[in-house]
């Protein structure tokens with residue numbers, strides 16, 4: 001096989017991280033080659049792709065949300081325009097407050113929270129109202145499967161996509177960069193974007209990993225007719241089109257695999273039974289592992305062992321929000337040597353200067 005030498009950067013993994021990075025590099029005139037083994041239970045393909053300014057039981061508004069969401073929306077719309085595939089939907093989402101903790105936070109809400117949650121009486125038929133009902137005007141959703149497929153097709157059309165499995169041990173260092181001899185390709189840099197698989201990457205020992213398995217149910221609900229996502233305590237429900245909805249998601253830290261479990265299904269159904277006043281049936285059940293590292297923020301940068309070998313990972317539970325901004329940083333660093341923000345730098349996170357929330 002003739003070795004491919006027309007490539008600037010090899011990207012391993014075509015989840016949200018690898019896809020957004022490939023796009024950012026092409027935008028800058030570079031030629032990336034994306035190599036992916038197309039596993040069906042990657043975090044990106046199981047994810048709901050929800051983008052919200054307020055998350056979690058603490059109702060904590062994300063400080064840099066406007067900036068990150070602006071960059072995310074711009075990227076996803078650019079992909080839509082180039083591929084003619086609709087995958088990004090900027091739509092308000094309901095946030096129903098029902099726990100004592102949520103009510104206490106709401107009763108003492110600061111201006112930051114009041115800017116993101118607006119009181120509403122408009123709860124749709126089929127949904128049991130919370131004690132306080134609010135709407136998040138700035139929410140959005142990325143249909144991750146459509147996005148991944150759209151980027152995959154665009155990369156294939158440009159000859160920049162390769163099916164294959166790459167382990168860190170497969171990388172050979174050559175004078176002008178790195179090579180993958182088995183795949184007959186060489187480039188100046190390689191960037192690992194393998195999600196949770198990179199928790200076992202010896203080039204990047206450092207950030208402490210806190211991956212979390214998540215499970216989601218696809219349900220059929222013929223008597224529900226909503227176009228917007230609903231967030232309730234410990235549960236979200238988002239429309240997939242027609243009578244199908246995606247509901248999730250569990251957080252599990254003990255068993256990190258992609259096997260759906262009866263326990264998680266039961267727990268999600270209990271929450272759905274509280275949220276829905278109409279009947280539903282479960283038609284699918286999937287699981288994946290979220291790539292979460294210390295600090296719950298993305299990490300990127302070169303390996304301390306070799307500056308030609310990079311990592312872009314740690315997208316945690318907010319891959320759809322974070323990926324385009326961090327991809328821009330990684331692409332800028334690889335093309336023009338612009339240093340990545342301290343906030344996302346691998347070496348700072350690896351040295352233990354970062355604390356968990």
Ligand SMILES: Cc1cc2nc3c(=O)[nH]c(=O)nc-3n(C[C@H](O)[C@H](O)[C@H](O)COP(=O)(O)OP(=O)(O)OC[C@H]3O[C@@H](n4cnc5c(N)ncnc54)[C@H](O)[C@@H]3O)c2cc1C
Nearest residue numbers: 013015016017037039044047049050166195214318319320
């Ligand atoms: C249940 C669940 C719900 C979620 N909901 C949301 C949500 O609503 N909003 C949100 O923003 N985020 C959500 N997330 C988080 C989001 O999925 C992640 O942040 C994001 O998908 C991580 O993307 P990634 O590209 O880093 O990794 P991944 O999506 O895991 O992609 C890694 C890619 O690398 C490939 N790969 C792995 N190993 C190899 C190898 N050795 N060789 C070649 N290829 C390889 C895989 O096939 C895969 O395509 C959710 C996650 C889960 C599990």
